[in-house]
Amino acid sequence: MNKTLLAASISLLFSIQGCSDNTAQQTSTTTSTSAAMPAEKVSVSAKEAYLTMVDDFFQEQLKLEPIYATFVGVNEYNDQFGDSLSESYLKARHDLNAKYFAQAKKIDVDALPSDLKLSYSMFIYDRDMALMSETYPEHFLPMNQFYNTVFTMVQLGSGESAQPFNTVEDYQNWLSRLNGFVTWLQLAQVRMEEGVNSKVVLPKVLVDRMIPQLAAQVVSNPEDSLFYSPIKLLPDSFTDEQKSNLTQDYKDFLSTKLIPALTDLHQYVQNSYLPNARASDGWWGLPNGKVWYQHLANSHTTTKMSVDEIHQIGLSEVKRILAEMDKVREQVKFAGDLTAFFASLSSEPQYFFTDKQDLIDGYMVLKDSINLVLPNYFNVMPKADYVVKPVEAFREQSAAGASYESPAVDGSRPGVFYINTFNLKAQPKWGMTTLSLHEAAPGHHFQIAIKQELTGVPEFQRFQGYTAFEEGWALYAEYLGIEMGLFSDPYQYFGKLSDEMLRAMRLVVDTGLHAKGWSREQAIQYMKDNSPMAESDIVAEVERYMAIPGQALSYKVGQLTILKLRAEAEAKLGDKFDIKGFHDQILTTGSLPMAVMETKVAEWVETELAKH
Template sequence: PFKTVKDYQNWLARLRGFINWTKLAQQRMDEGIASKVVLPRVLVERIIPQLDAQLVTDAQSSIFYSPINLLPDDFTAEQKSQLTTEYTQLINAELLPALTQLRDYVKNDYLPNSRASDGWWGLPNGKDWYQHLANSHTTTTLPVDEIHQIGLSEVARILSEMDKVRVQVGFSGDLKAFFASLSSEPQYFFTDRQDLIDGYMTIKNRINQVLPQYFNVMPKADYIVKPVESFREQSAAGASYESPAVDGSRPGIFYINTYNLKAQPKWGMTTLSLHEASPGHHFQISIKQELTEVPQFQRFQGYTAFEEGWALYSEYLGVEMGLFNDPYQYFGKLSDEMLRAMRLVVDTGLHAKGWSREQAIQYMMDNSPMAESDIIAEVERYMAIPGQALSYKVGQLTILRLRADAEKALGDKFDLKAFHDQLLTSGSLPMAVMENKIADWIESESTK
């Protein structure tokens, strides 16, 4: 918060810490160069423009100066003057030189030492390291080869479902032509950035109307829809979610990247809203933070397999909620599910099977209607965060299996709202722990 003079001084202290961090980061990168544990060249090339964007000519143009533009009215003229001087001096004399040094280091020292391989198989002990990361992110013990095969079978299943939609809407060409049509024809896209944001607000209201039929527990915090800021929109993902403040002072934020409207088709909006906002990330993360009867690590720590598995399960739930009666919106759901299935193939391909960046991009182009700019951002993300993208589909498949187990065991006693309570009211858990919890719940419910 920026409400008191102390808040402003705290931010200056954090800024000094960040300046120190830029120097420590260079030391660590030097160690990486020495041990040949470095980033792929294309990722380093992506970093340099992001640093360039911070190298403004004066303090007032820096994003780090923003708090000074928000000085509270109850500050005295002397306090305002003092803080303005301190911020200006620190940014001009220390921050901008430190960022310039970091940019120069990355461009002149780190980039020439970056690696040609795109996956972790190209690092020392890279395949073993990747298997460890796959297990860590999915909170399972699945072998990488098995994950790759699950991905291939899911891609085949979803392609079949997509073709049914093609037939349903009477499209005369093949599936590839259907992809091309959905990805290019003007009626599937907005031409105004604000219209896209407004469209998500309309979907939010529609989803909110049916949520009480599926949930007993809902978050106290609301969320807002915002466009991604201009300084990061060219490299950011298509959408993301930022959790609300724990004290309720700030809502959750559903970010939409409006940089390339051709990467934001109308038919993908319902499923994206279900995933990133309600009942996906917004429900799971906000409810987790609002819990009072669990340890803090369960409220604030996260397990990607559960959190992203829940968000992908929320897309599935949208079918039962009646939110996909429009076949084009249902295709959007399949398209997003296809992304998560392709990730199992591409992430493991890149890091365990020697795939190149170009090979991964082509695989995703062949099997989905995604915009090429989105596919490139996705593939480069997998290169940068190995194993993380596996957790979505693995987590969703685990939750669906747990629900099927509960429905089979409990029959008429099965209560979907109560099942959702079990998933949402313990905070974030590893999938193995969640499996034990649901097994205990099934046993308890069956004896009632």
């Protein structure tokens, strides 16, 4: 799972994904006119107009989304939380996207150089989808057990995330930001109550999961609060007076404002929201839910594929992967059938670590072995390194099995490959190679770190994200491990198949839950029948799909698109095909909608053919 940014920035980035007729038409138009570019003096004018416009947009976006600004390394707004649930915010967000969508339509696209035509297609796509997303009442669902602003703020205050704690001003900024968070906690209750009145509420089981998460933040002693963490990190350079004053300020604020606000939210969710939560497990149970879900599916996959088509692809992929798994069973001469093989791999002690640190150390060893072969497949590699860490205790029970957090934009902090050590039975040794390829190098770490390190492209292009592209790339990175020779052990190859099976099952289960009336229990059973995953992992996965519908579709759809583009390029270029050059095309312009990526690769193939 991709945790490229924490929940606040994820909400921002993912809310603008999708696909539109306007974008498809624009992509087609810019492609067909690229060969007839006007004189340079005209293109310079168009270029300047476009670059000025997108820079202005990005600056206004940072002001509107101050936590997002912190994540992308802009510290001007570190004292602000933003009012992301207020009517004034919703209007300001609409006005921002509407204004720049209209401005973009006035740009002379034909006069742009080819790289900015690509950028333009991305920009107008984003504005179009942001405006489309406004038609659905997502603000009535401000949190769930998986993406939760409370988690985001705990992590920001840990001293190990994007929020800096180096100066007295940094500490004061954080207190000011927490004050805005208190307002958000109060407004979240208002929005959730509006959701109750509008029948737009979470399923009961997800609310049950949220209650202990919130309860953990309700403490009597402020020093026991996770939000007290910055005081435990006070720099030695601070004077005794500064340390004393900040300590008292934090204690007072936590005692009188933040802990009471968290207590109120916990009580509201437990006593008022839970009794009104819905019995249905899928989005179909919401008003206009099936139409909303189709929009989410298109948003996350950046395609126009119907939900039914995605479901059928999933069924086909599950069947294919099961056959591959059975070949591995035969290769290792396992006596029983595939179901018995699943049971063996899921339970026998030799397949699991008994010590959490041994699991982390094992991934560090894998990192070194993978790094040795990467130069054979990539011209461009990230400057930033990554480290392997266990998921923090406060969120490990609900977190995914693994995730990735991007490095600091200024290079001051490496990327983080998080491993959930809560249940070692959910972290089989045979799954380690494929998981490392996906979450770290050359998966999320390559794609996201390289994107952040790009120069000469508009800022929005360095920091926006599309789940189909990012997760599709990470799943493609698992496939690439075969060519790299990293799956010579049949058990590690089975791990690759197992993870691919997870992504295939997601197509079936996500669409089943949200469009075909499946229950949570039906979804869990389907995954148990078709994979060796630990039941605790399956439950967490299914409940994740219930909370963030459509996101899980992006992995397989994105991977299949990249593989299709590669196969087409290889067929056309033959022995002139360069795998490093292909990877350059995918990685060196940031995250792309699928249609834009297809156009870019097609143009690269034509350019390569013209060279020979």
